[in-house]
Every structure is written in C-alpha cells, then in structure tokens.
Amino acid sequence: MxxxxxxxxxxxxxxxxxxxxxxxxxxxxxxxxxxxxxxxxxxxxxxxxxxxxxxxxxxxxxxxxxxxxxxxxxxxxxxxxxxxxxxxPPVAAGSLPALQQLIEVVAQLRSPAGCPWDRAQTPISLTPYILEEAYETVAAIRSGDIEHTIEELGDLLLQVVLQAQIFAEAEMFALADVAGGIAAKLIRRHPHVFGPEALSEIAVEEVRRRWEEIKTEEKQSETLADKVRSYADTFPPLLATSKIVKKTAGLEGVDGVLGSEQQLGDAIMAFEAAVKGDRELAQASLGEVLFLLVQLGHRHGLKATAALEGANAAAVRRVEAIEGVALGK
Known part of the structure; x- marks a missing residue:
C-alpha cells in the first residue's frame, strides 16, 4: 500500500x-x-x-x-x-544493501585516504583482471563448487564496480548508467515479457529469433564486414574464428570455397612445406589450417572450443597417468 x-x-x-x-x-x-x-x-x-x-x-x-x-x-x-x-518504490531486501556496501568500499579504496594500488589503476590497466576473473568464474561454475563460485562471482563483480567508480571520478558515467543501460536493453529486447502484448508461452528458438531481429534493428547501419571485424578485434582467436565461421556460413568466397576436406589437406601440405623455410609463411599457413578445421567442424555441427577443451582434458589425464606411474601410484 x-x-x-x-x-x-x-x-x-x-x-x-x-x-x-x-x-x-x-x-x-x-x-x-x-x-x-x-x-x-x-x-x-x-x-x-x-x-x-x-x-x-x-x-x-x-x-x-x-x-x-x-x-x-x-x-x-x-x-x-x-x-x-x-x-x-520500496528498496528490495537482500542484495541492494550488500551491493551498496561494495560500492562504498571501492569508493574508499579509490579515495585519497585509500589504497595506493587501487588509486593507481586505470580502466586499461584493469582489463587483464576482467579476463582473468571471467575465466576463473567460468571454471568455478563448471566445478560445481558453490563457495568457490560465490567467491569468483564476487571478484568479477568487483571489476565492474571498480571500472564504474573510475569512470564516475572522471565524470563520464556511473554504475547507475551501467545498470540502467542493461536493464533498458533487456526490457527492449524482451517484448514478449515487458511489451503491451506479453506472451505467457513462447518457444526458446522464437525468443532467440526475436532477440536477433531487435538487435539488427538497433544496428541497422552495421554491415556483415563490421560484425566479423568486431569479432576479430574483440574475442580470443578461437572464439572469434567460431563466430566468424557461424556468421559467414553459406557466404560464397568464405564458406562456399573454404572448408572442404580437400582444401584442408592442401593447407596442411602448404604448412609442412613452409615450416621448413619461411617462418612467416608457415605462421600464416598454420592460421589457415586452424581456421579450416573450425569451419569444417561447424559444417558437421561440432564446436571447436568444446573439442579443444576435450583434447586439453585428455592431455592432463595423460600427464597425470605418466606421473602416477613414475611415482608408483
């Protein structure tokens, strides 16, 4: 009331x-x-x-x-x-007081009476920590360890609050802008939930299709080249390749010519020849082999990242087995 x-x-x-x-x-x-x-x-x-x-x-x-x-x-x-x-409106119980405490702690760390290391940081200097904490958070979630997941999510949240604090000090934007922006985007891209014609039941694939449609409308001036360039500039190489391959599937000159088993074989032979002499050419040839492997996997419904994670796990097991034999376990 x-x-x-x-x-x-x-x-x-x-x-x-x-x-x-x-x-x-x-x-x-x-x-x-x-x-x-x-x-x-x-x-x-x-x-x-x-x-x-x-x-x-x-x-x-x-x-x-x-x-x-x-x-x-x-x-x-x-x-x-x-x-x-x-x-x-009322203050939601639970999360907000704790979040406010974190914001105030970070502000104190950045204050003249705070920590010299925190005061010395810039948005650029902190970017490696964002990547590290994101990877560690994913690993914690996959491990199923709840306490570890709480800790790593906190470390990741710290990076968001700390970046927002630094930008707020420069009078560029504040955490409220960050939170308000993503809330507005979620509302805008979920008309089936927040729109005047909200739907009680809708298939997951339909939600994904509508999301992409709205996203495309918001970025009408963005070309396919802009998209794949953003993938290459933004993501780690393997993830970028996977996204580029998916986005260009069926595009003649990219997917229509590349990606065949025969071309993969030719690329491997070119790499083997180049590696004996021209290292710069060998580097480029290796990149083409890796790209073609990702592309070929996509054609068969396989995910390169998951495949490589499996190979890494198998390598770890082999090392553990070798050490176990050497130590008599």
Missing amino acids: IQVRDCRTLLSNDPIPELGAFPILLTHCSLALWGQLFEQLRATYPAWHLVSPIDAKQHTSYDSIPLAEVGDRFPTLLASEPFCNLYL
Whole structure:
C-alpha cells in the first residue's frame, strides 16, 4: 500500500520507520528542500534507486531516474510549479544493501585516504583482471563448487564496480548508467515479457529469433564486414574464428570455397612445406589450417572450443597417468 508523506513534515520529524519498506509518494518536493531531503533519503535508498517524479498539477509522471539525479532535474521538473511529487518504490531486501556496501568500499579504496594500488589503476590497466576473473568464474561454475563460485562471482563483480567508480571520478558515467543501460536493453529486447502484448508461452528458438531481429534493428547501419571485424578485434582467436565461421556460413568466397576436406589437406601440405623455410609463411599457413578445421567442424555441427577443451582434458589425464606411474601410484 502506498504511503503518502509531505516532505516538509518528513524533514521536521524523525525518519519514518516504513521509509524504504513500502512504496512512498512524497509530496511538495522543492529545490529549496531537496539538499536536506536527499541526505535523509540516502540513509535508506541507494543513489541509483530509480524514482518517478510526478507533476503536482497535471499528475503526469516523468521517466524514472536515479535518486542522485533528481536535484539536477529540478529546473525541468519545476518549470510550471514550485514543487513536484516523487514516487519512491520500496528498496528490495537482500542484495541492494550488500551491493551498496561494495560500492562504498571501492569508493574508499579509490579515495585519497585509500589504497595506493587501487588509486593507481586505470580502466586499461584493469582489463587483464576482467579476463582473468571471467575465466576463473567460468571454471568455478563448471566445478560445481558453490563457495568457490560465490567467491569468483564476487571478484568479477568487483571489476565492474571498480571500472564504474573510475569512470564516475572522471565524470563520464556511473554504475547507475551501467545498470540502467542493461536493464533498458533487456526490457527492449524482451517484448514478449515487458511489451503491451506479453506472451505467457513462447518457444526458446522464437525468443532467440526475436532477440536477433531487435538487435539488427538497433544496428541497422552495421554491415556483415563490421560484425566479423568486431569479432576479430574483440574475442580470443578461437572464439572469434567460431563466430566468424557461424556468421559467414553459406557466404560464397568464405564458406562456399573454404572448408572442404580437400582444401584442408592442401593447407596442411602448404604448412609442412613452409615450416621448413619461411617462418612467416608457415605462421600464416598454420592460421589457415586452424581456421579450416573450425569451419569444417561447424559444417558437421561440432564446436571447436568444446573439442579443444576435450583434447586439453585428455592431455592432463595423460600427464597425470605418466606421473602416477613414475611415482608408483
């Protein structure tokens, strides 16, 4: 049930106990009162908590905005009236207080009184840690070890919060922009859930098809060459090759000519010849062999990454067996 509170009364009394526990409509919010009101609200609500300003006269609501941005929006909100109303949804229990604590810890580490190592970091210097933590998180999930998974997800979350903190210090964007952006994208790309014609039942393949359609509409100016170039520039080589092969399947000149068993055999012979002399040519030939293997696997419904993971696991087992024999196990 919505609690209606006059912010002038709220400021003159002790904080009300239901603040944050229920939806609240704050009336008579003005620029003169906002500084004091914001401090009181921040004791309960995180800065990125989405609130909805409402025109006091027309009773029309504006788009939801983070609590921290309300003060900057007051000149627009109060264009026709000396005050407006503010709807505050309840604070979700559980995750948000812990997330707020992490944000505050990271901000303290980056402060002048914080840690010299953390203060010295830049978005670029931290990128290797993002990759490392992502791989370690995947390994933890695959292991089935819950405690390890919690730890690694925390390490990965730290990288997101730390990057956002650094960019916020440069006044470029904040964590609220990151969270709000992905929330908006999810809502936009799931019209079957959030749209006016939400569907209670829809096949997974249909969801994937609609996602790709919406994604294509959002990036209408992006060409096929742009896409495959982004794969090559963004992902590790094997993953990039897999994506390029999948995206260009059936494209004459890429998939229509390459990928045959005969061409793979020719490429292997070219590599064997080149490796005896021209190392630069041998390097290029090896790349072509690997690309053709990924392409051939795709044609037969096989995933190169999974295949190589299996081969790595087999190599580990062989090493363990050899060591076991040597140690008499």
